[in-house]
Amino acid sequence: MHKDIAQILVNEQEIKDICVSMGNQITKDYQNKNLILVGLLKGCVPFISDLSRNIDLKFDMAYMSVASYHGGIASSGDVKIKMDLDISIKGRDVLIVEDIVDTANTIVTIMELFKHRGANTVKIATLLDKPEGRLKPYQPEYVGRVIPKAFVVGYGLDYDEYYRNLPYVGILKPEVYNTK
Numbered sequence: 001m002h003k004d005i006a007q008i009l010v011n012e013q014e015i016k017d018i019c020v021s022m023g024n025q026i027t028k029d030y031q032n033k034n035l036i037l038v039g040l041l042k043g044c045v046p047f048i049s050d051l052s053r054n055i056d057l058k059f060d061m062a063y064m065s066v067a068s069y070h071g072g073i074a075s076s077g078d079v080k081i082k083m084d085l086d087i088s089i090k091g092r093d094v095l096i097v098e099d100i101v102d103t104a105n106t107i108v109t110i111m112e113l114f115k116h117r118g119a120n121t122v123k124i125a126t127l128l129d130k131p132e133g134r135l136k137p138y139q140p141e142y143v144g145r146v147i148p149k150a151f152v153v154g155y156g157l158d159y160d161e162y163y164r165n166l167p168y169v170g171i172l173k174p175e176v177y178n179t180k
């Protein structure tokens, strides 16, 4: 385990199991739909990679870059689009892939945007859900693991852009962000 991690919350095997079961469920639910996976960069990268390989359907993938944390440990509530989609989602069944839903500021903003752009359906698949962090009411359709209100990193999630490469999700030691 990395020296800056206090505790592993979701280990590698658990992540694999989540990807298999969520992928199977999405495969069943999106039969005869016009599925497109939309990954919200950068945190989604490991999860969309593993999840997509467990979805047995014909679908395409697109990416958007949005940010709300700006390097700190708390959401600013200010969602910025840094890079937009390169294709139309009009009439598509959009499944947004996220690493975590916390305040839900990001996901609620992007869902409203996608509906405005004419998506047929917009749903969320998230590896982690932190319901205690909510500032807006929102329940994601596909949730890998509900987690407590702790600052987590790894498997795509960062602190100050580091730790995204960890193969598990862990709680960051408070002294790492308290001494900055």
Ligand code: PRP
Pocket: 040, 041, 042, 043, 044, 066, 067, 068, 069, 070, 075, 098, 099, 100, 101, 102, 103, 104, 105, 106, 107, 157, 158
């Ligand atoms: C993180 C995460 C989600 C969002 C969730 O992204 O990837 O997109 O915050 O938080 P919320 O529910 O409070 O809005 P971040 O803005 O840190 O960008 P990143 O994916 O590039 O790390």
